[in-house]
Each structure stands twice: as structure tokens, then as C-alpha cells.
Amino acid sequence: MFPLERQKKILELLMIKKVLKISELTEELQVSVDTLRRDLNLLTKQGKIEKIYGGIKLVESKFGESTIDERMVSHLEEKESIAQKCCEYINDGDCIYIDSGSTTYQIAKYIKDKKKLTVVTNSIPVVNELLTSDVELIIIGGKVRQNEKSVVSYDYLFNFHELNISKAFICASGITIEKGISDYNLEETVTRKKMIELSKEVYVAVDSTKFNKDVTVGVASLDKIDYIITDHHLNKNFIPKFEKTSTNLIISE
Incomplete structure (x- = not known):
């Protein structure tokens, strides 16, 4: 799976579960922790997700409209x-x-x-x-x-x-x-x-x-x-x- 496909999949999973653990993601995506961290760092930099203790969650929209992604x-x-x-x-x-x-x-x-x-x-x-x-x-x-x-x-x-x-x-x-x-x-x-x-x-x-x-x-x-x-x-x-x-x-x- 290409990085963009993985990142889209991460967002799709978050739309369903709202909060995900790192261990859940590595198992679901079948990738190493290091590979996953690179994806999560990029999504965090883009303002799409927020890191929390042991996992991640979607960044909530500030002005009512959710993002196109x-x-x-x-x-x-x-x-x-x-x-x-x-x-x-x-x-x-x-x-x-x-x-x-x-x-x-x-x-x-x-x-x-x-x-x-x-x-x-x-x-x-x-x-x-x-x-x-x-x-x-x-x-x-x-x-x-x-x-x-x-x-x-x-x-x-x-x-x-x-x-x-x-x-x-x-x-x-x-x-x-x-x-x-x-x-x-x-x-x-x-x-x-x-x-x-x-x-x-x-x-x-x-x-x-x-x-x-x-x-x-x-x-x-x-x-x-x-x-x-x-x-x-x-x-x-x-x-x-x-x-x-x-x-x-x-x-x-």
C-alpha cells in the first residue's frame, strides 16, 4: 500500500472509530511502527489528526464545516x-x-x-x-x-x-x-x-x-x-x- 493510500485509510478508520490506538493501526495496515509514525507525523502536520496518549484522533473542525478529506x-x-x-x-x-x-x-x-x-x-x-x-x-x-x-x-x-x-x-x-x-x-x-x-x-x-x-x-x-x-x-x-x-x-x- 502506498503512503497516500495508507493515510486515506487512517482517516477513513478515524471517521468510524474517532480514536485509534497505535497498535490497532499497525495491525490493520500491516506496517511497522516507524512507517506508521511517518504517516501520522504528516497527517498531524497537515492538521488532519491529533496525537493523544497511545493513539490518535481526528482534529475537530473549528468553524462548522468539516474538511473535504x-x-x-x-x-x-x-x-x-x-x-x-x-x-x-x-x-x-x-x-x-x-x-x-x-x-x-x-x-x-x-x-x-x-x-x-x-x-x-x-x-x-x-x-x-x-x-x-x-x-x-x-x-x-x-x-x-x-x-x-x-x-x-x-x-x-x-x-x-x-x-x-x-x-x-x-x-x-x-x-x-x-x-x-x-x-x-x-x-x-x-x-x-x-x-x-x-x-x-x-x-x-x-x-x-x-x-x-x-x-x-x-x-x-x-x-x-x-x-x-x-x-x-x-x-x-x-x-x-x-x-x-x-x-x-x-x-x-
């Missing part, structure tokens, strides 16, 4: 299910936008066999996933957010209005009936708002933990969202509330 492995089964449902709405020849979220990233894994598909994205993981496929890629130019592995942009950096997007797949950190979708980062919302404005159809792909949350920055009201695709753990009380809106709520199995 944490989100990539949390609720993974639900996110994959949502992504597969999203793919049912993607056709050969489409030009789609895939947002820089951990749920929307999963979509990239299931569209590689689509024909004459164009993907516009600001997500570096999405680009990496599709780089060796036949999908035509357009990456939005702008400033790289290294912690989020995304690119944020403005009109003066990227000519958004030249794009002809048929379907946009947007992520969100919060959804309420009253306020619509919201997110933590102001710069990220600039691109999301642009894509919602430009796209013929707007899909929001979010796991069920995001419902009934209104976080830092408002992105769009529900009347601007055509579909919300989520997982089957959604509280059933939300379903009749969406029936009173123009947004279609789709629940993946």
Missing part, C-alpha cells in the same frame, strides 16, 4: 447511492456542471461510459477522476482553495456566460424550506450561483444530514432548484413539506 469518507454509502441516482438524469451528449462537493464528486465515478459528454467543473478531484476517460473536461479558471481541492472564480477571471450548461449538479451544506440551500464559504457560492443562473436544469445532490440546516451563506431559494436528490435516511416529515414547493424531491434507494 473528512467529507469524502463520511456517509459514503449514501453519497454513492445519490450519485448513481443523479446519473440516471445524465444523457449522452449532455454538457453538465459538477460542483466541488464530496457527494457531487461521486457522480464522476459513474459517468465514464457516457458518450460525447462534456463536464464543466471547479473540482480538482473530479478532474483527476475523469482525466483518463473520454469525457471532455472544462475546468473553471481562478484561485485554488487547497484545503477544499477546488477552484473559486469571478466574472473577471472566467467568462461564465460562454458556457451552455444543460444540467448543473450542485452541492450544499444546508437545506431548509424557508431559505433554500446554503453553504459555509462565500467564494464557493459565487460559482454555484452562476451555475444555477446559467443551467437549464438544476440538481442539488446532498445527503440527508444537510436538511433542516441554514448555514453561513445563502446560495439559492428552492424556486431556483428543479430537483433535490438525497438518500433514504431523510426524515419522512420533510417529504410533505416539499410537495408544497416547485422543487422535486427524489430519494435514492
